[in-house]
Amino acid sequence: xxxxxxxxxxxxxxxxxxxxxxxxxxxxxxxxxxxxxxxxxxxxxxxxxxxxxxxxxxxxxxxxxxxxxxxxxxxxxxxxxxxxxxxxxxxxxxxxxxxxxxxxxxxxxxxxxxxxxxxxxxxxxxxxxxxxxxxxxxxxxxxxxxxxxxxxxxxxxxxxxxxxxxxxxxxxxxxxxxxxxxxxxxxxxxxxxxxxxxxxxxxxxxxxxxxxxxxxxxxxxxxxxxxxxxxxxxxxxxxxxxxxxxxxxxxxxxxxxxxxxxxxxxxxxxxxxxxxxxxxxxxxxxxxxxxxxxxxxxxxxxxxxxxxxxxxxxxxxxxxxxxxxxxxxxxxxxxxxxxxxxxxxxxxxxxxxxxxxxxxxxxxx
Amino acid sequence: xxxxxxxxxxxxxxxxxxxxxxxxxxxxxxxxxxxxxxxxxxxxxxxxxxxxxxxxxxxxxxxxxxxxxxxxxxxxxxxxxxxxxxxxxxxxxxxxxxxxxxxxxxxxxxxxxxxxxxxxxxxxxxxxxxxxxxxxxxxxxxxxxxxxxxxxxxxxxxxxxxxxxxxxxxxxxxxxxxxxxxxxxxxxxxxxxxxxxxxxxxxxxxxxxxxxxxxxxxxxxxxxxxxxxxxxxxxxxxxxxxxxxxxxxxxxxxxxxxxxxxxxxxxxxxxxxxxxxxxxxxxxxxxxxxxxxxxxxxxxxxxxxxxxxxxxxxxxxxxxxxxxxxxx
Numbered sequence: 001x002x003x004x005x006x007x008x009x010x011x012x013x014x015x016x017x018x019x020x021x022x023x024x025x026x027x028x029x030x031x032x033x034x035x036x037x038x039x040x041x042x043x044x045x046x047x048x049x050x051x052x053x054x055x056x057x058x059x060x061x062x063x064x065x066x067x068x069x070x071x072x073x074x075x076x077x078x079x080x081x082x083x084x085x086x087x088x089x090x091x092x093x094x095x096x097x098x099x100x101x102x103x104x105x106x107x108x109x110x111x112x113x114x115x116x117x118x119x120x121x122x123x124x125x126x127x128x129x130x131x132x133x134x135x136x137x138x139x140x141x142x143x144x145x146x147x148x149x150x151x152x153x154x155x156x157x158x159x160x161x162x163x164x165x166x167x168x169x170x171x172x173x174x175x176x177x178x179x180x181x182x183x184x185x186x187x188x189x190x191x192x193x194x195x196x197x198x199x200x201x202x203x204x205x206x207x208x209x210x211x212x213x214x215x216x217x218x219x220x221x222x223x224x225x226x227x228x229x230x231x232x233x234x235x236x237x238x239x240x241x242x243x244x245x246x247x248x249x250x251x252x253x254x255x256x257x258x259x260x261x262x263x264x265x266x267x268x269x270x271x272x273x274x275x276x277x278x279x280x281x282x283x284x285x286x287x288x289x290x291x292x293x294x295x296x297x298x299x300x301x302x303x304x305x306x307x308x309x310x311x312x313x314x315x316x317x318x319x320x321x322x323x324x325x326x327x328x329x330x331x332x333x334x335x336x337x338x339x340x341x342x343x344x345x346x347x348x349x350x351x352x353x354x355x356x357x358x359x360x361x362x363x364x365x
Numbered sequence: 366x367x368x369x370x371x372x373x374x375x376x377x378x379x380x381x382x383x384x385x386x387x388x389x390x391x392x393x394x395x396x397x398x399x400x401x402x403x404x405x406x407x408x409x410x411x412x413x414x415x416x417x418x419x420x421x422x423x424x425x426x427x428x429x430x431x432x433x434x435x436x437x438x439x440x441x442x443x444x445x446x447x448x449x450x451x452x453x454x455x456x457x458x459x460x461x462x463x464x465x466x467x468x469x470x471x472x473x474x475x476x477x478x479x480x481x482x483x484x485x486x487x488x489x490x491x492x493x494x495x496x497x498x499x500x501x502x503x504x505x506x507x508x509x510x511x512x513x514x515x516x517x518x519x520x521x522x523x524x525x526x527x528x529x530x531x532x533x534x535x536x537x538x539x540x541x542x543x544x545x546x547x548x549x550x551x552x553x554x555x556x557x558x559x560x561x562x563x564x565x566x567x568x569x570x571x572x573x574x575x576x577x578x579x580x581x582x583x584x585x586x587x588x589x590x591x592x593x594x595x596x597x598x599x600x601x602x603x604x605x606x607x608x609x610x611x612x613x614x615x616x617x618x619x620x621x622x623x624x625x626x627x628x629x630x631x632x633x634x635x636x637x638x639x640x641x642x643x644x645x646x647x648x649x650x651x652x653x654x655x656x657x658x659x660x661x662x663x664x665x666x667x668x669x670x671x672x673x674x675x676x677x678x679x680x681x682x683x684x685x686x687x688x689x690x691x692x693x
Contacts, residue, residue, distance in 0.1 A: 113466075113469065117461050124462060125434060127433060130435050132438075134435070160424065161424065318467050318471060320467070320531050321531050327475065344438060345439075350387060357415075
């Protein structure tokens with residue numbers, strides 16, 4: 001099926017993918033220079049998944065992910081300088097330098113983090129979708145996680161509830177084939193994650209996660225299904241990370257030939273070829289995007305490097321919400337720009353019935 | 366003033382808050398059709414419908430996390446744990462997510478959620494169903510923890526917990542649900558973080574919370590007959606601790622006994638004693654004594670179970686010890 005992607009969407013996706021790649025390369029470099037510490041999980045190789053998915057949904061759809069989150073915050077429109085500053089542990093980072101690589105949050109863009117325990121965010125995404133249904137919104141939640149998270153109990157518990165209650169959520173498993181150093185096939189009875197949907201009477205789909213167009217079209221189709229109230233979907237995106245699990249991992253558990261062969265499948269040249277074949281943009285136009293991104297990422301590194309560390313009294317903020325204390329809006333705080341902030345109604349009517357009254361009484365009888 | 370049961374007080378608080386704020390919903394095992402394992406949610410399904418009183422599968426981690434996610438985007442969930450023994454399965458969601466989301470997001474998000482349910486010995490339930498968790502939850506920054514003893518406190522504190530913008534752990538007592546007490550009619554909100562002197566006395570302070578309060582009352586009555594006037598300070602909130610109230614009672618009596626149902630090692634009482642020694646050292650006329658559950662797992666046998674828990678005799682003995690009175 002030919003994709004109906006507009007020029008604008010093609011451009012956005014290409015730009016996002018290149019931005020993530022260049023950002024991550026610089027993050028790896030800055031890690032090597034000692035500017036970034038701790039765990040730092042790069043998204044290099046998986047760019048098509050975030051870029052394709054986000055372009056397929058509304059800007060106000062919810063999104064949540066695990067700790068390999070740099071790509072997701074950028075894809076959603078987060079400020080590269082503030083994301084890099086967070087990696088540097090600086091006060092101008094999205095979480096004031098309190099979160100670091102694993103805990104990126106950009107609520108202005110409906111991106112809800114940034115979670116460090118494998119599978120721990122799956123119930124959260126489920127709850128966000130519950131809230132949408134509770135309020136009668138037509139919002140979809142994209143809940144991302146890795147292949148290894150599908151072996152956590154949180155995956156099972158969440159998918160069961162989501163299907164039973166028809167929650168508007170797409171569970172997007174980014175299957176990069178390794179849970180840290182362990183091949184998913186070595187520890188999974190059913191390593192094709194999407195097949196597990198059948199255990200929850202849920203629609204399951206698989207997509208080539210190295211193909212941005214296919215990801216986009218699949219997520220679009222899934223979002224339409226979910227938004228129409230037809231229940232959640234488990235979508236497995238087959239992808240690959242070119243770097244180790246984190247910057248601390250030399251990835252010696254993989255054959256060099258495997259990585260080399262996967263590199264032939266690099267989602268960015270592949271997408272570029274597609275765009276050129278479609279004659280949507282010329283080589284020169286794409287080169288211009290590349291140049292713009294290079295500059296943007298240079299600026300991001302510079303911004304991070306020049307930002308001061310958080311003030312020490314920040315230790316005593318953000319543990320407990322004091323009465324009347326507002327939420328922090330990062331771009332307002334750091335860049336002084338006025339932003340639209342997500343708000344949710346405090347007064348509404350709940351029309352949803354999980355178990356319609358007559359039906360549950362009949363069953364009781 | 367009406368005399369009602371602890372479970373009825375909780376039920377009133379839930380119903381009033383759900384009436385007041387449509388964002389509040391109750392989720393847990395058996396909360397709906399079964400009307401609550403301990404009947405706390407009696408009648409609520411009928412009144413508020415199945416999307417606001419949600420019967421969850423037995424997936425404590427799953428529905429605890431679902432609540433946290435819903436709280437992050439504007440709802441105010443009350444998650445019922447049938448008992449806190451089962452909430453062990455949900456600790457990842459409570460400690461790693463609920464307690465840390467404000468911090469990790471740099472203040473972008475808040476998590477107004479209540480995790481409530483009973484803890485402590487329920488009566489011949491053996492090792493896995495009789496545990497006390499005061500200390501472990503109170504250890505975590507980002508959480509508030511309350512443990513009301515009386516129906517009045519239960520109602521007032523639950524309403525506060527639901528209105529609070531932070532995750533609140535709300536400990537009920539498995540043996541408290543049928544306890545009766547006077548609860549004022551109308552709006553009743555008791556602030557989190559405030560202890561209450563439940564009995565005035567000048568000779569010794571007995572500091573306690575939750576079910577042990579009733580043992581302490583009995584001990585105080587017994588001591589009164591012997592000419593000893595014990596003051597009882599009911600902490601009600603375990604985090605934050607009411608340090609001012611601790612200092613005030615020590616200033617008055619100069620002697621303290623801390624009574625808790627849980628284990629002694631790293632128990633919450635140890636934190637109370639530390640607060641006393643660091644903030645009220647000059648008022649002390651004797652080392653502070655602790656009465657706790659024994660440092661063993663709970664047995665099923667009736668005599669072993671009884672011997673494991675604090676009782677009136679042990680509380681009286683501890684009071685006499687800090688008064689340097691020989692036990693006859």
